[in-house]
Amino acid sequence: MSLSVVWNNEQDEHEINGDLIELLERILQTAGEAEGIDTGEVDLTFVNNERIHELNLEYRGIDRPTDVLSFAMNEAGEDELEIIYDLADEDEELEEVPNVLGDIIISVTRAQEQAVEYGHSLERELGFLFVHGFLHLLGYDHQEPEAEAEMMSKQEKVLAQVGLIR
Structure with missing residues (x-):
């Protein structure tokens, strides 16, 4: 299985070791297997309440912190443009582009409270919160x-x- 987590820590309230x-990689593999997803990349960012509040307001219009936000990359909406890869040289091979499933942003502050x-x-x-975001x-x-059940x-x-x- 080639599912991977690319993570970034933008908070200092809890050490991310x-x-x-x-553990989160095991969760991703287990959830991916259950859903029939065997390849892809999930970008995970740990933030504090202040940052997730800003993002929640900017992207969802909700003026308060939340625990997790997810931004899917494989949604094909009306206004989405198709990505086309153009090779300048016919002999050049296109490197495999990872299937980025999307971004998950977790407030460690809110996670600690919960x-x-x-x-x-x-x-x-x-x-x-991670498996919730993945789903x-x-x-x-x-x-x-x-659907909630x-x-x-x-x-x-x-x-x-x-x-x-x-």
């Missing part, structure tokens, strides 16, 4: 009760498979 990234609120570890909360990248939503079930199955139970 190799163990956490390894971990305390729900009575579980920060790792479990970050794992939950959004694949087109899942939770606006309707049935389906998404919750998928999230909990993945978390249980990697040992992140409540």
Whole structure:
């Protein structure tokens, strides 16, 4: 399986260590396998409440911090342009372009608050938010009760498979 996480840390409230990234990579592999996705790249950024508040306002028009934002790259909307690769030299080979599934941005500040609120570890909360964001990248939503139940079930199955139970 060739699913990968490319991550960036833009906050200083919690150390992001190799163990956490390894756990999130396992979550990605498990969720990808469950969804039939075996290749792709997910860009993950850890931020604080101030930054996610700015992004939530800018992109969603919601003037408050949130826990996770997802921006899918493979959505084909009306105004989206098709990307065409042009080779200047016919003998030149095109390097394989990664299938970027999208960006997930997690507020570590909010994740810490929610971990305390729900009575579980920060790792479990970050794992939950990551798989939640990943499912959004694949087109899942939770606006309707049935869709929310389906998404919750998928999230909990993945978390249980990697040992992140409540």
